[in-house]
Amino acid sequence: MAPMSASAGENRPFLNRRLAAFGTTIFAEMSALATRTGSLNLGQGFPDTDGPAEIAEAAVRAVRDGRGNQYPPAPGIPELRRAVAAHQERFYGLSYDPDTEVLVTAGATEAIAAALLALLEPGDEVVALEPFYDSYAACIAMAGATRVPVTLRPRDGAFALDLDELRAALTPRTRLLLLNTPHNPTGHVLPDSDLAAIAALAVERDLLVVTDEVYEHLVFEGGHTPLAGLPGMRERTVTISSAGKTFSFTGWKVGWVTAPPALVTAVRSAKQFLTYVASGPFQYAIAEALALPDAYYRDVREDLRAKRDLLADGLRRAGFEVYAPRGTYFITTDIAPLGEDDGLAFCRALPERAGLVAIPNSVFYDDKDAGRTHVRWAFCKRTEVLEEAVARLGRL
Numbered sequence: 001m002a003p004m005s006a007s008a009g010e011n012r013p014f015l016n017r018r019l020a021a022f023g024t025t026i027f028a029e030m031s032a033l034a035t036r037t038g039s040l041n042l043g044q045g046f047p048d049t050d051g052p053a054e055i056a057e058a059a060v061r062a063v064r065d066g067r068g069n070q071y072p073p074a075p076g077i078p079e080l081r082r083a084v085a086a087h088q089e090r091f092y093g094l095s096y097d098p099d100t101e102v103l104v105t106a107g108a109t110e111a112i113a114a115a116l117l118a119l120l121e122p123g124d125e126v127v128a129l130e131p132f133y134d135s136y137a138a139c140i141a142m143a144g145a146t147r148v149p150v151t152l153r154p155r156d157g158a159f160a161l162d163l164d165e166l167r168a169a170l171t172p173r174t175r176l177l178l179l180n181t182p183h184n185p186t187g188h189v190l191p192d193s194d195l196a197a198i199a200a201l202a203v204e205r206d207l208l209v210v211t212d213e214v215y216e217h218l219v220f221e222g223g224h225t226p227l228a229g230l231p232g233m234r235e236r237t238v239t240i241s242s243a244g245k246t247f248s249f250t251g252w253k254v255g256w257v258t259a260p261p262a263l264v265t266a267v268r269s270a271k272q273f274l275t276y277v278a279s280g281p282f283q284y285a286i287a288e289a290l291a292l293p294d295a296y297y298r299d300v301r302e303d304l305r306a307k308r309d310l311l312a313d314g315l316r317r318a319g320f321e322v323y324a325p326r327g328t329y330f331i332t333t334d335i336a337p338l339g340e341d342d343g344l345a346f347c348r349a350l351p352e353r354a355g356l357v358a359i360p361n362s363v364f365y366d367d368k369d370a371g372r373t374h375v376r377w378a379f380c381k382r383t384e385v386l387e388e389a390v391a392r393l394g395r396l
Helices: 006-011 026-037 053-064 078-092 107-119 134-142 163-169 192-205 261-271 280-289 294-317 343-354 383-393
Strands: 102-105 125-130 146-151 153-155 158-160 174-180 208-212 237-242 255-258 321-323 330-334 374-378
Touching: 026 343, 053 280, 078 102, 078 255, 078 280, 102 107, 102 261, 107 134, 107 174, 107 208, 107 237, 107 255, 107 261, 125 134, 134 146, 134 174, 146 163, 163 192, 174 192, 192 208, 255 261, 294 321, 294 330, 294 383, 343 374
Parallel strands: 125 146, 125 174, 174 208, 208 237
Antiparallel strands: 102 255, 153 158, 237 255, 321 330, 330 374
């Protein structure tokens, strides 16, 4: 076959139309900007320290012992599937069969992609809470479905869901609700009253629900309530979580799905043609991590709570309006009090102005005006880094 000419490439875009709207992610752009300018990166949400040494050593041990160096079982190694099932029982009283109701994935991002590809038909509608993590929109598009955003809006110094707006977004074409709680980027944690109302709607309309719960252990007021535990929800809910956020090993990409057998089988059918399997030795290590004592989970939460308060106080003193997050490791701020009206322009100029990098929330919205002046900051960094960031905020 003759090589394609340069003019052919110039005349015809290669990216299929479903993904034409998705270019380089804002995370790649801002992280490159941080590297180029030597700025402190409070944009992309990754910790700047590793997780527990004994868990890292468990991964090393697995490699040395030859466990996971070849393809692991397609559903995930039995040890990790049992550990995930034990975790759900231990923290939430939810019982899952590790053989038929647990699936290990290459992080939560693959789990989301596989779930949406498996469960949606072209023309289906997916209701998701806006602003949403950027992969949601891309995965819905790849499935040929239509996203219908319901916007979380500031209220009383935080964000809140309008249940009437959610109800109005449902149509006869609605197939699935895609929920994220604790919520990235706002830090909102859906209260139990909202979860009960969502569950009632899902049952009434016979909807499937995919829940992204990767920040489940990073809740600072109250606790995390899985939607699958509510009446009528276990049989229709695909629950997704991962190890990266809880154990500070984001590069290992170990995630999982818990759901009834029929839903797990559907998700696995799509997942097998994505990565097939991944993260072999790390699966053994995360199986051990999930069994860490309650003190570990408490200490992670309390450490992040202190860091949240440190950065939030600094942002307020610098003149931002701060929307206090109840969970995750992100803070959303409004730049309007600083006389700014464009979050993207603000973030692109921030490295030169203050030696800092943050993320403009507008990239997470379909309704760009709703998030135009909102900026997200990550506080999953060492205390001394956050103290330096607060000092640099004074340059504004």
